[in-house]
Amino acid sequence: MVNCIVQNKGETLSKRLVILTYFKGTGKFYTDGAYVSEKEIDYEIYDEVKTMQQQNNLPGLTGSWDGYCLIDPELGVRHLLDFTEFMQ
Secondary structure (H helix, E strand, O other), rough: OOEEEEEEOOOEEEEEEEEEEEEOOOEEEEEEEEEEEOOHHHHHHHHHHHHHHOOOOOOOOOOOOOOOEEEOOOOOOOEEEEHOOOOO
């Protein structure tokens, strides 16, 4: 994983690679995807992924997703989201 640091007029903006791994409702692996986030706090990344799901814009997928998603932010804590609860 690569952590990108950008210098902009004296400010340091950190960009974090986020790996998303998708699982079917049965728990079987489906696919994965990745994107670069400008969020610095893990729970902000989790919320960012929830928003992407609501907009049917998850990296590595086309359309809606109603399974599980393991969020693995670089230098952060993994978090499993159950998107089946959002589809009701």
